[in-house]
Amino acid sequence: MARRDLLKSSAVIGAAAAFPRASAAATKGGMIAAENAKTGTGDWQLTYVRPDRKDAVRTSRIEGYCSHTSVRAGETIAFHLSTTPASNVTIDLYRMGYYQGLGGRHVKTIGPIAVKPQVIPERGVNRLRECRWPVTAEFTVPGDFVSGVYLGKLSCDVHRYQSYVVFIVRDDRPADLLFQCSDNTWQAYNKWPESDSLYDTDPPNKALNGTTRVSFDRPYGRYPQVVDQALSFGSGEFLCWEFPLCYWLESQGYDVSYISNHDTHAGGERLTRGRVFLSVGHDEYWTLQMFQNVKSAIAGGMSAAFLSGNSACFAAPLVASTDGRPDRVFHRAGRFGNLTDLEKLQMGPFDLDGLDLPNESSIIGARTVTPFNGSGDWTVAPGMANHWLFAGTGMKAGESIPGLVGWEFHGDPAKIAGLEVVATDTTINSAEKTATFTATVYPGPKGNWVFNASTIFWSMGLSQPPGLVPPISHYGRPHGPDARVQRITSNFLGKCGVQSTPA
Template sequence: MSDFDRREALGLFATSAAAGLSGTSTAAASPRSSDRIRLENEKPGTSDWQLTYTKFDGAAKFRQSLIEGYCDRMSVMAGETLSVQVSTREPTPVSLEIYRLGYYQGLGGRHLLTIGPKPGKPQPTPPVGPMRLRECRWEPTFQVAIPKDWPSGVYLGKLTATKHRYQSYVIFIVKDDRPCDFLFQCSTNTWQAYNKWPENHSLYDNDRTDRKPLVSGVRASFDRPFAKYPQVVDNPQSLGSGEFLLFEYPFAYWIEQNGYDVSYCSNEDVAVGGAEFITRAKTFLSIGHDEYWARPQYDACMKAVQAGVNFGFFSGNAVCFVTKLMPSSEGRANRIIERVGRYGGVQHAEEPWMADLPEHGPNEALLMGARTVIPFNGSGDWICTKPEHWLFAGTGMKAGDRIPGLVGWEHHGNPAEIPGLEIVAEGSTWNSGEQESHYTATIYPGPKGNTIFNAATIFWAQALSSPPGHWVPYVHFGKSHGVDRRVQKMTSNLFDRWKASDSRS
């Protein structure tokens, strides 16, 4: 740990103590309903939320211009109004069906609302702006008043054109401010960072002659549809839904199947809401591919750890890039993102891919216990190293036992020098270039009896459940074997301990 990182940690801990996080928040005054998600999932479900017909453009191969749309916000409170902008290649009536995703008797979703048909029309593909920004200014097609009884969750809007059979999604989160056991942060910044809509306009596409993909000076707007996800898993269901169905949905499905008390939010909600937004929960969850974090988001989470909140990083490549949140050209807050720095600074081995990232963030391992390592992608088995730890109770795992293919495609290693930190699994990964890397899954104690777990893989969710519409990814000649009872048991060991604890100040 560098002197800079030690100073950062001490400074954040001191700030946490001085901030008085025990003060009353809006959430503390809200009524608690720990059975809300369990009761919600007893309502009738349907598998009709899935897209049936998709078709992609020829040149812009990740886009479907026949029908596409986006929401004016990634998250809303119940009682607020959401605007949905839709474009169709030719004029046609368009309908919007809204579903909440969950377990719902194994069907994965519940139908809540149908709006339309309403007139759909072509809306302009925006020109390339400064820093390769593609920012739509489409007219609203639907205004959705979110009913006050809609629970927090991830919601899909299925768009369907009357004149042809093709469909696509829009996606949004209904958030709340109530006390809860688990706060599930969706990796919305990362969804947008990898969004290539309309052609090649993600944060990874630039005009540099050296072709380095991880640089500053490139921006991405939330005011555009989500194209089909471009790597690792070729699932048409990602059209309009970001990365949620690919890397996060199996975890949400498992949580709701087991009746845990969970609330959902976006990356932006944490950055804006600060530590009080987190401390209403006993446990904070980072799931899947959670790469892009604004600095206020990191600071809020560090303060929440010091306040006694448990953390579960069931993710890989998490908290990697310092992300700047900026308003849209029309002044709406936090609608544009830019990669401006590397947490912990650019390592020498990362320089072939990264350049001119001016902002230095603290080492992410100070929060998570371990961090993104080089090589940063690959696949491998998750290998038990500490079978006597309570994490493994009831799994039957012994030292050296493996969970095949669970590590991928990006992972964490290089554990931090945190008192009491334990490595519970570690091993090697290999990528398609036959480069070897090393991952470490860690757990460490917080200052108030809380615990911080780092699974060190994006693919943890793949072993929890296989809901409708989900495809298991295959990458670098490695593949998760899907649902594994040992992963389910380790996760329930963590969740049950976290649920029973309440060490928050």
């Protein structure tokens, strides 16, 4: 892709009139609350998982991937599966949410379907691995499927082992909250089948290089960092960092609609229908179109909450697969805000070096700083105890929520009119190097607001759903659900005009 194409901004997104005036949760009678009143089940969880080796990321006995990251009602998604040995496979689809505290609802069984072992592709140019597995099954999304994250639990009849496929069902309705899954980052860290993430490379390239390519045409292997989550086989990072927010929002009856990074990339009505945009968990890899679309949406009146860390750090253009299907391959093409002198020693070179890439702090309120990672306490900044964000929390200046900052975060706050640093403290990484995290909030131009929680671990303070494995990062760990984190989150959403409607 040419540089001029990478730098094209998307079309200007709609004016403030495009955003709903009243809370959609109230006007729609609590769609999400009604969905979560349906019978839930804990059977969405994998019971028997067996990697090929103890330290392997792959489970070749049963694995698969989807043809699309997100689909809408009426569209068809294809599943590409492989088993060893050949087996009949059943796909049980579950929508993830609260559901009486069980975390999921069974919505469909597909199969049994005959599945055979499939070839593991050789590495191509730039280490790219693209599976060309045949379509095992296709599924047309019914019109009554509520937007959400859907897991397909894969079960074989010749052995007991299981894994997942994952996809998002989006919709087109006006919604209070747009929950953006960080699926580009899921794929960037995906090592399947062995050492094939965006962080794996060939000498003399640096680990953070601009050469390695990754494809969505492969299964998600077990997640490789800071948490040993067996349920990450096939589910990306959703169950690691994003599910606790999903679970909490739906327990509170917030009106939430789900999208992928690719939907943010597409822009238009996929964004302007939302009142508050949510960047969730580990949201590191954005396209330039994503950046411009979110920036334009904030300028048009949409609020945003970056309940995440390391967000919009690397510019990663989506390009077609080698057989021409759009948006299936990406690489690390540049650093938002450009490389610092210290970062140049650790990473690059990139395609977009030398170009004036926008700084992520211009929309987030702060940015990823070096060292990138560490752990720390989320501490109320001096003079901020009476801020509306902390109303009802009882927090005082200097009071901390222990272990909530990690393992990546934001610092170096932007010079935006009205921006306030609401929390700050020192982080320490495994080499005892320190950095300063800053959580921020600033007003948008049309009565909207932008909050930067400045930690991947924010959702850990909201809920602990079934199957969650708490992380331990850089000798620090979050403590789990905390009424203060819940109240800060609901205070921000309320400031944006968004109310919950519990069942």
